[in-house]
Amino acid sequence: MNPQPPAPSLPSWATWRQRPFPDANTLLLHGRQPALVDSGFVGHAEQTAAWARAHAGTVDLVVNTHWHSDHVGGNALLQAYGAAIAAGAPEAEAISRRDPGCCVAEYLDQPVAPYTVGLALDDGQILRLGDADWEVVRTPGHTPGHLALWQPEERLLVVGDGLSDYDVGWVNLALDGLDAATTALASLKRMADLAPRVLLPSHGPIPADPTAAFSTALRRAQRLVDDPDGAVWYGARRIFAFALMIRGGIPADEVEPYLHARAWLTDAAQLLELTPEALAAELTATMLRSGAVVLRDGRLHAAADHTPVAPDALRVPYPRAWPAAAPPR
Numbered sequence: 001m002n003p004q005p006p007a008p009s010l011p012s013w014a015t016w017r018q019r020p021f022p023d024a025n026t027l028l029l030h031g032r033q034p035a036l037v038d039s040g041f042v043g044h045a046e047q048t049a050a051w052a053r054a055h056a057g058t059v060d061l062v063v064n065t066h067w068h069s070d071h072v073g074g075n076a077l078l079q080a081y082g083a084a085i086a087a088g089a090p091e092a093e094a095i096s097r098r099d100p101g102c103c104v105a106e107y108l109d110q111p112v113a114p115y116t117v118g119l120a121l122d123d124g125q126i127l128r129l130g131d132a133d134w135e136v137v138r139t140p141g142h143t144p145g146h147l148a149l150w151q152p153e154e155r156l157l158v159v160g161d162g163l164s165d166y167d168v169g170w171v172n173l174a175l176d177g178l179d180a181a182t183t184a185l186a187s188l189k190r191m192a193d194l195a196p197r198v199l200l201p202s203h204g205p206i207p208a209d210p211t212a213a214f215s216t217a218l219r220r221a222q223r224l225v226d227d228p229d230g231a232v233w234y235g236a237r238r239i240f241a242f243a244l245m246i247r248g249g250i251p252a253d254e255v256e257p258y259l260h261a262r263a264w265l266t267d268a269a270q271l272l273e274l275t276p277e278a279l280a281a282e283l284t285a286t287m288l289r290s291g292a293v294v295l296r297d298g299r300l301h302a303a304a305d306h307t308p309v310a311p312d313a314l315r316v317p318y319p320r321a322w323p324a325a326a327p328p329r
């Protein structure tokens with residue numbers, strides 16, 4: 001077997017931190033305006049902030065690729081320490097008006113601590129992060145407000161959940177419409193056309209071969225377009241696994257009642273023309289069979305590598321109960 005080729009190297013002013021679930025990977029950009037791209041899950045906000053401060057001293061700006069809980073969970077704490085938060089315009093506006101759908105937190109049952117966004121980002125906008133200029137590239141699909149960040153001199157591309165070394169981001173056909181998969185595919189093509197030297201995904205390692213990662217992702221994204229039912233199943237598996245991870249598993253006899261009460265499951269069942277009960281049972285059974293979920297000590301656990309979360313950390317209000325946003329500075 002050939003040894004894995006090494007990942008392409010990053011410039012000295014960029015520090016990458018690969019993190020297991022439930023935290024997205026983090027990129028710290030050093031310089032006169034230290035910046036952090038994505039801030040992990042709320043349960044690990046202290047570690048995220050401590051790591052960023054240890055490496056950069058202060059963080060002036062946090063940029064979110066999108067508002068899912070594993071990317072924005074450290075925002076509140078970093079903001080309390082003085083960082084500004086930047087996010088794609090549609091998400092920034094929804095956060096400012098405290099839309100109950102913010103972060104898809106309630107829908108997905110994924111807690112996020114309240115934060116405000118001071119800088120709404122549009123396509124083509126140039127952002128100074130650290131000492132380098134980055135271009136905002138709107139890449140809707142995984143969420144409508146998803147963005148990538150492009151650094152043309154070093155040819156670095158932060159892709160968020162657009163793709164990873166092994167997969168593409170799931171798409172939310174129930175909330176974002178059946179076109180979401182087509183939108184995600186178009187965004188993926190746009191990112192591939194930039195031909196980055198280094199591709200920085202939010203989950204898993206930096207791909208050794210960005211071109212190969214894009215061709216795998218494009219095939220996978222095309223399948224999500226061609227097979228909407230498959231796309232719904234894929235999303236359901238990802239959401240359920242995440243729910244198990246942040247709760248340290250769920251007691252086996254509570255799993256089905258938990259699932260039946262979830263909006264995402266009810267919507268997925270409707271798209272698949274199943275009852276919520278049938279979908280919950282089939283989802284659990286297929287994930288146990290594939291080994292994605294395991295039964296241990298009377299609880300169902302996600303099998304994928306993940307870091308434990310303290311139960312107290314989940315006790316944050318859903319966005320509908322967040323305090324009003326402070327006016328922009």
Ligand SMILES: [Zn+2]
Nearest residue numbers: 066068142161
């Ligand atoms: Zn995401």
